[in-house]
Amino acid sequence: MVNTLTPATTERAAPSTRSAGPVVDGRARVRRRQAVVAYLFLAPTLLFFAVFLILPLGFALLLSMSRWAGFDLGGIQPVGTDNFASLFADGSTFLAPILTNTLLFALGTVVLALAGSVVVATCIDNLRFQGLWRTLYFLPIVTTVVAVGNVWKFMYEPGGLVNGVLNTLGLGSVAFLQDPDTALPSVVVVHAWGSVGSAVLVLTAGLKSIPESYYEAAALDGAGPVAVFWKITLPLLRPSLLLVCITQFISGLQSFALITVMTKGGPGDATNVAALEMYRQAFLYGQWGPASAAAFVLFVVVLVVTLAQLWIFRRKEEDV
Amino acid sequence: MIRRRFPWVSYLVVVTGAVLTVVPFLDMVMTSFKGAGEAGTLPYRFLPDAFDLSNYRAAIDQLDLPVLFRNSVIATAVITASVLVTSSLAGYALAKLRFPGRDFIFRLVLSTMMFPPFLFFIPHFLILVHWPLAGGNDLFGRGGAGLTVSIAALAMPFLVNGFGIFLMRQFMVSIPDEVLEAARIDGAGEFGVWWRIVLPQTRPVVLTLGLLTFVHAWNEYIWALLISTANPDVMTLPVGIQFLQDFVDPTRTMPIVMAGLVLSILPVLILFLLLQKYYIRGVMLSGLK
Numbered sequence: 001m002v003n004t005l006t007p008a009t010t011e012r013a014a015p016s017t018r019s020a021g022p023v024v025d026g027r028a029r030v031r032r033r034q035a036v037v038a039y040l041f042l043a044p045t046l047l048f049f050a051v052f053l054i055l056p057l058g059f060a061l062l063l064s065m066s067r068w069a070g071f072d073l074g075g076i077q078p079v080g081t082d083n084f085a086s087l088f089a090d091g092s093t094f095l096a097p098i099l100t101n102t103l104l105f106a107l108g109t110v111v112l113a114l115a116g117s118v119v120v121a122t123c124i125d126n127l128r129f130q131g132l133w134r135t136l137y138f139l140p141i142v143t144t145v146v147a148v149g150n151v152w153k154f155m156y157e158p159g160g161l162v163n164g165v166l167n168t169l170g171l172g173s174v175a176f177l178q179d180p181d182t183a184l185p186s187v188v189v190v191h192a193w194g195s196v197g198s199a200v201l202v203l204t205a206g207l208k209s210i211p212e213s214y215y216e217a218a219a220l221d222g223a224g225p226v227a228v229f230w231k232i233t234l235p236l237l238r239p240s241l242l243l244v245c246i247t248q249f250i251s252g253l254q255s256f257a258l259i260t261v262m263t264k265g266g267p268g269d270a271t272n273v274a275a276l277e278m279y280r281q282a283f284l285y286g287q288w289g290p291a292s293a294a295a296f297v298l299f300v301v302v303l304v305v306t307l308a309q310l311w312i313f314r315r316k317e318e319d320v
Numbered sequence: 321m322i323r324r325r326f327p328w329v330s331y332l333v334v335v336t337g338a339v340l341t342v343v344p345f346l347d348m349v350m351t352s353f354k355g356a357g358e359a360g361t362l363p364y365r366f367l368p369d370a371f372d373l374s375n376y377r378a379a380i381d382q383l384d385l386p387v388l389f390r391n392s393v394i395a396t397a398v399i400t401a402s403v404l405v406t407s408s409l410a411g412y413a414l415a416k417l418r419f420p421g422r423d424f425i426f427r428l429v430l431s432t433m434m435f436p437p438f439l440f441f442i443p444h445f446l447i448l449v450h451w452p453l454a455g456g457n458d459l460f461g462r463g464g465a466g467l468t469v470s471i472a473a474l475a476m477p478f479l480v481n482g483f484g485i486f487l488m489r490q491f492m493v494s495i496p497d498e499v500l501e502a503a504r505i506d507g508a509g510e511f512g513v514w515w516r517i518v519l520p521q522t523r524p525v526v527l528t529l530g531l532l533t534f535v536h537a538w539n540e541y542i543w544a545l546l547i548s549t550a551n552p553d554v555m556t557l558p559v560g561i562q563f564l565q566d567f568v569d570p571t572r573t574m575p576i577v578m579a580g581l582v583l584s585i586l587p588v589l590i591l592f593l594l595l596q597k598y599y600i601r602g603v604m605l606s607g608l609k
Contacts, residue, residue: 035419037510041409042425048406048480053432056443063442071449073462120337123330135596136338139345142592142599144539146558147581151348154574157360161347164364193341198603205604254436257541261562275438282442283546295439302436 064292083293093269094277094294102273102298105188105259106252112192113248114241117199122233124200125207134204137197149261152190153177177263180270187262187271191255199244206240207233239313246309253302274298352376352578359574375572375579382568383580387553388560392538392584395474395556399537402479404530408522410480411488412514416500426489432482444477445546469551474544478537483606484529491525492518524598531595532602538588557584 039046064083068076087094124133140148155161156176163173176186210233218228234241256276259265265272265280274294282291346366351359352375353368379385413419414426448467451457456464467473495518503513519526541558548555555563561580568576592599 031418034417034510038413038417038419038422041413041417041510041514044406045410045429045480045485046425049428049432051447052440052444052477052480053435056440056447057435059443059446060439071446073450116337119333123333126327126330127334133334133338134600135593137341138592138596138600139341139589141603142535142539142588143345143585144558144588145541146562147348147585148344150562150577150581151344154351154360154578155344155347159360159362159364161343161364161366164366167363193344196337197341201600201603250436254438256438260542278438279441279542283445283549288442288446292442295442299436299439303434306434 060292060295063288064296066289068288069286079289083289084297086290087293087297093272094274094297097269098272098274098277099297099301101184101269101271102253102275102301104184105191105255105273106249108185108188109191109195109252110245110248112189113195113199114245116192116196117203117244118237118241120196121200121203121207122229124204130204134197134201137200139197140194141197145257146261148190148194149258152193153262156186178267180267183263183267183270187259190262191252191258194258195248195251199248202244203237203240206237210236242309242312246305246312250302250305250309253298253305274301348578348581351575352582354575356569356571359572372575375575376583378568378572378576379564379580379583382576383560383564385560385580385583388555388557391471391474391554392557394471395544396534396537398475399478400530400533402475403481403484403533404526406480407484407488407529408519408526409514410485411492412518414485414489415492416495416497416518417510429482429485429489433486440477441543441546444543448473448476465550468547469554471554473547474554474556475537477543478540481533484533487525487529487605488522491522495521527595528598528602528605531591531599532606534591535588535599 062076065078065080066076067079067082086092120137124130127133157163158173158175162176166173174182176182214232214236215228218232223231254275256273256279259271259273259276260279263271265276275298278291278294278298281287281294350366350368353371353373354375355369355372358365358369410429414422414429445468449465450461451466452459452461454464455466455469457466458464467476499517500513503517508516539558540556541562544556544559545562548559561577561584564580565573565577
């Protein structure tokens with residue numbers, strides 16, 4: 001609202017300044033005017049970044065090294081690295097099972113989603129009505145996590161669809177989300193199920209960029225479809241595969257909304273992950289300090305993966 | 321062509337995958353029509369005995385659906401409008417205007433995409449609690465609940481989006497400078513150039529970014545949950561439906577919840593089906609969702 005109005009006033013003010021002054025100054029004045037306009041256009045954005053990016057980052061860092069409960073800003077007590085130390089102390093659940101779960105969750109999702117999307121994307125590439133298929137595969141992505149989580153939670157129940165299928169096959173029911181051994185894999189399957197659609201999209205785009213002539217040459221050499229897949233498709237798909245792999249891994253490390261909806265981290269800590277632990281410490285127990293420390297540890301993990309991604313992609317570009 | 325040698329294998333794989341993708345949605349719809357004691361009982365049955373619409377009635381009554389819908393619509397509309405306006409303005413400045421500090425600001429925009437959202441939950445919440453002169457606070461943000469009890473809190477952390485600015489900037493760079501220069505010579509100010517020349521040219525990107533932002537904002541759960549716990553009046557659809565389970569008749573919990581879910585995902589689904597081309601491009605441009 002403000003941002004649409006303020007530039008308009010400069011526009012109106014502009015012609016009056018234009019007529020005054022010698023021509024030599026014209027270019028400098030135009031440049032100066034452009035700078036003023038640019039900062040006006042950027043003002044809402046910069047204001048937002050100051051309040052909702054830079055201030056919070058500093059605040060979070062301060063909190064991670066403080067003891068503080070409640071909302072009175074005067075009550076913040078600096079405690080140095082105590083919060084971090086207690087995360088990794090003996091008997092703390094943070095390293096195991098929580099951080100371990102986080103990594104297993106991300107890793108499991110990547111493996112399942114990648115395998116599924118590679119198979120589907122290579123097959124879709126051969127078919128008609130590609131748009132229709134892609135739309136179907138896309139449904140989970142545009143759906144809220146509350147819907148996805150609840151439908152699957154219900155499907156995992158003794159009287160739900162998954163157990164219904166197992167029973168029809170003559171198998172007994174499984175208490176998927178109630179059994180600590182099956183709970184985490186069960187949620188991983190749902191998260192992977194929700195990620196396949198976008199991975200398929202990126203991979204189909206990668207497949208389309210492989211020149212048809214490679215396949216024709218392979219056909220002339222008498223290569224079978226399996227050899228073509230391993231020797232041509234997969235190596236040339238490497239950039240897209242890397243992109244999918246790493247972005248999925250990062251989003252897997254961060255995700256907890258699905259777990260919140262499906263298991264709330266239980267049974268016990270069987271499906272608890274770092275972001276959820278942070279959320280619980282902060283908003284269930286009011287432990288701002290330990291929660292912020294947990295957030296920063298997870299952030300460092302994500303940052304390392306992100307930097308690895310940047311490094312791999314830069315190297316990839318140099319290869320070409 | 322060698323790739324087309326075994327089409328039936330491809331069909332088998334793709335159709336199986338599509339069935340696995342769609343079946344949970346069908347199960348959701350079917351369950352939403354099931355009567356009392358019909359869902360979640362053994363043996364499992366896919367189809368309902370009768371297509372009973374009373375679960376939809378119950379979901380609407382129990383949820384105060386109009387209020388939830390209103391809150392979701394307001395939050396989503398404000399976020400989408402703000403992201404589009406700020407991204408377009410900032411994108412234009414970064415793409416087409418010369419000013420000191422441009423590279424630094426562009427790098428700042430890029431770096432915002434690196435910070436994961438969970439890092440901000442606590443400080444954003446505390447900043448909104450201490451927002452000056454809101455919700456009973458004094459000028460220094462003390463004494464009240466700040467913005468956490470207002471509907472504004474749902475939207476505030478999402479009003480500007482680094483990816484949106486980046487997307488607009490990349491697209492605007494390709495607009496020829498001559499076109500803008502011609503407009504300036506004709507007497508248009510920078511705001512006029514942005515409004516009359518740049519915006520019409522970027523319509524497809526605006527649609528893409530708008531749709532992407534809309535879907536994200538409509539489906540947002542964790543932040544909305546945080547805010548609505550402080551004040552149920554600002555609850556959004558996803559949060560309300562999650563809470564619904566605690567209130568309804570236990571023999572019909574799942575059918576009623578599923579009915580609520582069907583209603584809540586319908587607007588996004590319709591919009592996606594109408595404009596999927598733009599949404600899909602957004603997902604491709606952002607790498608992955």
